[in-house]
Amino acid sequence: xxTHSVPAEIRTVRGKGxxxxxxxxxxxPGILYGADRDPVALEIPQxxxxxxxxxxxxFTSILEIKVGDGRSQRVILRDLQRHPFKQQIMHADFLRISxxxxxxxxxxxxxxxxxxxxxxxxxxxxxSHQVTDVEVSCLPKDLPEHLEIDLADLDVGDIMHLSDIPxxxxxxxxxxxxxxxxxxxxxxxxxAAEEVEEAVSAEVPVVGEAEAAPAADEAADGGDDEADG
Numbered sequence: 001x002x003t004h005s006v007p008a009e010i011r012t013v014r015g016k017g018x019x020x021x022x023x024x025x026x027x028x029p030g031i032l033y034g035a036d037r038d039p040v041a042l043e044i045p046q047x048x049x050x051x052x053x054x055x056x057x058x059f060t061s062i063l064e065i066k067v068g069d070g071r072s073q074r075v076i077l078r079d080l081q082r083h084p085f086k087q088q089i090m091h092a093d094f095l096r097i098s099x100x101x102x103x104x105x106x107x108x109x110x111x112x113x114x115x116x117x118x119x120x121x122x123x124x125x126x127x128s129h130q131v132t133d134v135e136v137s138c139l140p141k142d143l144p145e146h147l148e149i150d151l152a153d154l155d156v157g158d159i160m161h162l163s164d165i166p167x168x169x170x171x172x173x174x175x176x177x178x179x180x181x182x183x184x185x186x187x188x189x190x191x192a193a194e195e196v197e198e199a200v201s202a203e204v205p206v207v208g209e210a211e212a213a214p215a216a217d218e219a220a221d222g223g224d225d226e227a228d229g
Contacts, residue, residue, distance in 0.1 A: 006065045011041035028089045035096035049089045057145050060107050097140050106133045113152040119187035125156055131184040142170030160185040
């Protein structure tokens with residue numbers, strides 16, 4: 001798996017006004033927390049984040065951040081807040097990981113061979129992707145960049161569920177343990193497609209709440225910030 005090295009500096013000032021000034025200077029306020037250690041306020045170059053986020057793997061990879069004493073810390077991107085209309089990142093949350101503890105993260109689903117499947121070759125058939133990513137649980141060493149689903153045998157009328165996703169060793173889907181086996185793909189004639197989408201919409205699993213970032217000062221720095229400009 002590709003490793004992203006995130007440039008960051010410790011942020012010494014906090015609050016809405018300080019966060020706005022950071023953004024105007026091309027920096028993004030952030031927070032590093034978790035692993036039973038004190039949270040650390042960060043500032044990350046806006047230009048770096050915008051470029052890194054163009055790569056899908058940035059959302060699902062183990063990242064490395066060097067802050068403070070220069071030692072590298074392995075983290076995942078836990079939350080990202082964007083400006084409602086500007087191309088601007090408002091705040092970023094990073095969660096420390098432990099090599100010996102399972103982590104939960106959402107992975108993208110990649111669908112292969114859809115066009116060459118029996119359903120894909122037939123006119124008047126709609127192949128609907130009801131789910132495009134899924135929450136998984138695994139140790140950091142077992143984390144894949146994405147999950148691939150082979151649709152080569154998908155035929156009209158077929159429906160695939162979470163339980164049909166091939167999982168690498170050590171990777172689990174928590175929703176399945178809770179009895180939630182949502183539809184991820186369906187292939188239906190156009191006339192029936194809308195009915196199928198309505199029927200499976202209620203099956204989409206509820207994502208478990210991520211570990212919450214420290215709320216006190218960071219709430220003011222992050223999601224509660226007023227939009228700049």
